[in-house]
Amino acid sequence: MRQEVHIRRGWKRLARMAGLSVTDRTPTFLASLSSEGNQEPKPRVLVPKISTSPDAFGVNVTVKALPKAGLEEFQRAAPYLADAWGCTRLSVRQKAPGTLLLRAVRRDPLISPTFHTPSGQAPDEVSVWGLGLDEYAEAVSIPLANVPGVAVAGLPGFGKTSLINRLICDLAPSSAVQFAVADGKVSEADEGDYADLQQRLFAFAGDDLADANALFRRLVELRRQRSAAIRSVLGVKNLWHKGPVASWPLTVLIIDEAQTYFRDHKGSDRRTKDLAALAAENARLVEDLVKKGRSVGMLVIVATQKATGDAIPTFIRDVCPVGLSFAQKTAEASVAALGEDIRNWPDANPVSLQDPRYVGVAVMAVQGREGFSRIRTPYVDDADAARIAVETAHLTKDPTELLTRATALSLNKPLGNAA
Numbered sequence: 001m002r003q004e005v006h007i008r009r010g011w012k013r014l015a016r017m018a019g020l021s022v023t024d025r026t027p028t029f030l031a032s033l034s035s036e037g038n039q040e041p042k043p044r045v046l047v048p049k050i051s052t053s054p055d056a057f058g059v060n061v062t063v064k065a066l067p068k069a070g071l072e073e074f075q076r077a078a079p080y081l082a083d084a085w086g087c088t089r090l091s092v093r094q095k096a097p098g099t100l101l102l103r104a105v106r107r108d109p110l111i112s113p114t115f116h117t118p119s120g121q122a123p124d125e126v127s128v129w130g131l132g133l134d135e136y137a138e139a140v141s142i143p144l145a146n147v148p149g150v151a152v153a154g155l156p157g158f159g160k161t162s163l164i165n166r167l168i169c170d171l172a173p174s175s176a177v178q179f180a181v182a183d184g185k186v187s188e189a190d191e192g193d194y195a196d197l198q199q200r201l202f203a204f205a206g207d208d209l210a211d212a213n214a215l216f217r218r219l220v221e222l223r224r225q226r227s228a229a230i231r232s233v234l235g236v237k238n239l240w241h242k243g244p245v246a247s248w249p250l251t252v253l254i255i256d257e258a259q260t261y262f263r264d265h266k267g268s269d270r271r272t273k274d275l276a277a278l279a280a281e282n283a284r285l286v287e288d289l290v291k292k293g294r295s296v297g298m299l300v301i302v303a304t305q306k307a308t309g310d311a312i313p314t315f316i317r318d319v320c321p322v323g324l325s326f327a328q329k330t331a332e333a334s335v336a337a338l339g340e341d342i343r344n345w346p347d348a349n350p351v352s353l354q355d356p357r358y359v360g361v362a363v364m365a366v367q368g369r370e371g372f373s374r375i376r377t378p379y380v381d382d383a384d385a386a387r388i389a390v391e392t393a394h395l396t397k398d399p400t401e402l403l404t405r406a407t408a409l410s411l412n413k414p415l416g417n418a419a
């Protein structure tokens with residue numbers, strides 16, 4: 001690749017110009033032996049050694065750091081190196097002690113739409129939600145173990161549903177995952193974004209608050225029964241010590257257009273009062289799932305246009321350990337979705353994603369990284385989602401029935417073997 005050759009060929013010169021070389025004034029043993037008379041050997045100018053490897057988006061440059069030409073110095077010089085190498089972005093991070101990794105991205109991964117065709121094969125691990133590529137073309141995923149809640153926000157039409165579709169399609173071939181959906185945008189399961197996935201959902205509720213209430217109650221009851229049974233059935237206090245299995249699956253509740261179920265209804269007539277009471281109870285039930293579902297393998301994904309308090313009660317939003325956001329209209333909406341810290345990272349603020357080029361680009365705080373990352377999520381075709389749902393329909397099981405069976409089996413075990 002031309003960029004790679006350009007980087008390697010010009011490195012010695014560029015490193016000196018960018019202040020990334022070091023002068024070693026102490027002569028080596030050999031140099032002091034061979035120096036003539038009183039003449040001091042010339043100081044040596046050392047340049048950090050590099051090795052390069054190209055990929056579709058740019059070049060990875062591995063650097064052997066030197067004293068005073070280390071992480072900090074390279075981070076300072078990054079804009080200069082980016083210009084010299086003609087790249088859109090350049091990141092510097094430590095790969096191992098004494099070794100740095102420079103990611104020089106030439107083609108912007110954020111504005112190159114990508115597509116995901118689900119394989120239909122059960123994943124090795126059900127506890128990983130592959131999201132896509134970040135601005136440096138590195139794969140980003142959400143570890144789902146011990147995560148009870150994920151809040152997804154973003155303006156309509158920017159990719160929330162496609163993101164969730166991918167999760168369902170990737171995990172659907174595993175019998176260790178069951179899905180329920182409450183979609184506030186439609187009335188029936190065969191309408192809207194989840195119609196194609198119907199056969200792989202063990203439960204569905206549309207925009208009717210009472211139906212959603214019944215679904216949330218059913219899941220809270222499951223959560224309670226699981227909490228009571230986990231030690232006798234699984235022999236552990238936390239499902240993630242063993243991982244989900246077909247008889248005790250990770251149970252994912254997706255609440256799309258969540259504002260439908262939680263928003264306040266103001267008015268003094270009977271009907272409005274009933275709706276207000278249902279909305280309040282819905283919020284309480286979902287809070288229970290997010291607060292107490294972690295160790296028993298319940299995950300709630302709450303998707304909404306704006307994550308402000310009027311759409312998702314803050315007591316639910318604030319207990320979701322993971323938050324991500326597609327484009328937003330206002331700084332307040334970004335803060336509601338991602339927290340106050342997003343104000344300190346204006347480049348990553350989802351307000352700047354209000355452009356058709358950024359449909360499918362989300363922002364999130366990635367574990368172990370400073371600040372926020374922008375992620376290009378791939379598009380999942382409805383036809384692929386439909387295919388996966390048909391192929392995996394036989395795996396759809398009600399987790400409550402599975403628990404009843406697992407509990408009965410554990411009771412029949414001889415004493416002392418109950419774990």
Ligand SMILES: Nc1ncnc2c1ncn2[C@@H]1O[C@H](COP(=O)(O)OP(=O)(O)OP(=O)(O)O)[C@@H](O)[C@H]1O
Nearest residue numbers: 113155156157158159160161162359360377378379
């Ligand atoms: N990751 C993506 N890459 C490219 N295009 C996408 C992506 N996700 C969605 N799109 C395009 O945007 C359209 C809307 O996507 P999607 O339904 O996922 O948005 P949404 O945020 O869920 O909207 P709504 O809130 O109205 O449901 C899709 O039909 C598709 O054309």
